[in-house]
Amino acid sequence: MTEPKPVESWLTDMDGVLVHEERAITGASEFIAALESSGRKFLVLTNNSIFTPRDLRARLLATGIDIPETAIWTSALATAQFLDDQRPGGTAYVIGEAGLTTALHEVGYVLTERDPDYVVLGETRTYSFEAITKAIRLISDGARFIATNPDPTGPSTEGPLPATGSVAALITRATGVAPYFVGKPNPLMMRSALNQIEAHSETTVMIGDRMDTDIISGLEAGLRTILVLSGSTGGHEVERFPYRPTRVVESIADVVPLVSALS
Structure with a gap:
């Protein structure tokens, strides 16, 4: 066994x-x-495609966490980058909010309902039957189907809300066409983040609270992983998975001393 490289x-x-x-x-x-x-490079990742990095920075700042806008990487940004790599200057019919539409505009995509190259499904708090019907018809007519992430639900103060994965399943059932999901657990999200900060997988750690998205995508991208038990996956659930994180800790507070220890 070789010694792990400094983080x-x-x-x-x-x-x-x-x-x-x-x-x-x-x-x-x-x-x-x-x-x-x-002085270590870092990115904060989220599968949420509703907000722009500027919006998320303001949200975090309101909680007392000050993170630069450039240090936030969303599934919307990863999706826009993916589409720009696949088909530069393309067209898309989008179901989503400012985080997704802004990201696509910034890579030069034209948003249209007329014969688009892609139907791009993202997160929104106002999914409409009309928009979903339009997406189904466009996909049935040959548009390629992309979704920002497979999360079936999202959190709210009132309880879970249907999210991208649930609406994608509805569209798939209606069309017989499954989407390509860009966000976690697709390791493409990790690789795009690594490229964004010019980092290497062998010297990078991924921290997450979900075994089935954060940890598996980090593992498949070749990163060391830390599971925190402050979110979705409980400590009693870890052993149920056929893969393990590099470390399991109670919360992000336990990671603070590791920043210098692993460097």
Whole structure:
């Protein structure tokens, strides 16, 4: 067994790791401060495609966590980058909000309902029957089907909400066409994040609160992984999975001393 290389960069999930709903998780701001003082490159990742990085920075700042806009990587940004790589200057019919439409505009995509190259499904709090029907018809007519992430539900103060994965399943049932999901657990999300900060998988750690998205995508991308038990996956559930994170800790507060220890 070779000794692991020193950690030079960090990727971390946002919800369940740094924040829960609109509250910072204890140790989150100290973790970001430790990264910044160490000079290590880092990105905060989220499958949420509703918000732009500027929106998310404001949301985090309201909880007391100060993260630069450039250090936030969303499934919307990863989706836009993927489409720009696949078909530069293409066209898309989009179901989503500002985070997704802005990202696609910024890579030069034209948003249209007329014979688009892609139907792109993202997160929104206002899924409409009319928009879903339009997507079904366009896909049936030959548009390629892309979705930002496979999450079936999203959190809210009132309880879970149907999310991208659930609506994608509805469209798939109606068309017989499954989407290509860009966000976690697709390791493409990790690789795009690594490229964004010019980092290497062998010297990067991924922190997440879900075994079935954060940890598996980090593992498949070749990263070391840390599971925090402050979010979705409970400690009693870890052994049910056929793969394991590199470390399991209670919360992000336990990762703060590791920033210097693993460097």
